Amino acid sequence: MNAESVPPETGSRESETGILLSVENFTVERTRRYEDEEVCLRQVSLDLARGEILVLAGEQGSGVSMFCRWVAAGSVPGAKVLSGEIILDGEVLFALSRRRRRNLCRSKALYMGRPALATFSEKRSVAQNLRDFASARGIPISRLGTQDLHEKLYRVGCIEPEHLLEAPVRDLSMRDIARLLLLRVLLAEVDLLVCDWVTLEFDAVTERQFLEMLVHLQKEENLSVLFTSGKLRGVEEFADQVAIFYEGGILEKGDPAEVIAKPKFQYTEEFLECSPAILDLPRKLGGISREAIAEAENAVRGGVATLDS
Secondary structure: OOHHHOOOOOOEOOOOOOEEEEEEEEEEEEEOOOOOEEEEEEEEEEEEEOOOEEEEEOOOOOOHHHHHHHHHHOOOOOEEEEEEEEEEOOEEHHHOOHHHHHHHHHHHEEEEOOOHHHHOOOOOEHHHHHHHHHHHHOOOHHHHOHHHHHHHHHHOOOOOHHHHHHOEHHHOOHHHHHHHHHHHHHHHOOOEEEEOOOOOOOOHHHHHHHHHHHHHHHHHHOOEEEEEEOOOOOHHHOOOEEEEEEOOEEEEEEOHHHHHHOOOOHHHHHHHHOOOOHHHOOOOOOOOOHHHHHHHHHHHHHOOOOEEO
């Protein structure tokens, strides 16, 4: 079933209490130039409550980015829906016209991808970049008032906002870029933040500070967050849920501490070992064995995965 073939009826559905995002048996196929069509998401099902952080953990190419783009935009060029639904704040996306779907996603969700600098014009000042961002999203200019903007900058850890606003983006540290990304969340006033490999270019200190500020804002704003990660270690410190992706499907999901302590699949256990704790070093870093890959492939393709921990 192509997503655009669904009749543009009302997409409203009474949402479950506290659930912002609900995905049911979502399967997507994509076409690449000079290649055959391939399934890139397989029967993905999950719920995200308001004020919750869900980590989508997997290797690059596991499908986490494709899933994030569908949630944040409601469509992805070159891809089509074969089955399933995405329900955002009680609205069934594929029961809406493309325009209504896009507008709903824009009003409810903010997407952050990589590379982080690509979303800024490096030669322009921070203030000019913020005005561009506001204009592109239809944000009222009143939210860019000096006092209000300075207050928001203080909230994301900037102690000299007047100097930061005048500086060209190319002169900023990656730590300042991280703060500006979080500032956009406050300006957009959305319910859902989608972080798609956004910390991949950050050093360990900047990543840690970004996550601490993100959790702080998430609690203050009752923000829901989808956060992709190429590692499992440490996610229990900030996430409410974790879902392990493999080849477009969810292998297992649940409370992060439980998934890490008692993984149901060998793949999950070995994926965890690929990111050892500092105290475990020096030692040879782990990899994913053929046996673990075979088990994961059989589970995802055979439809026996997507287990709750």
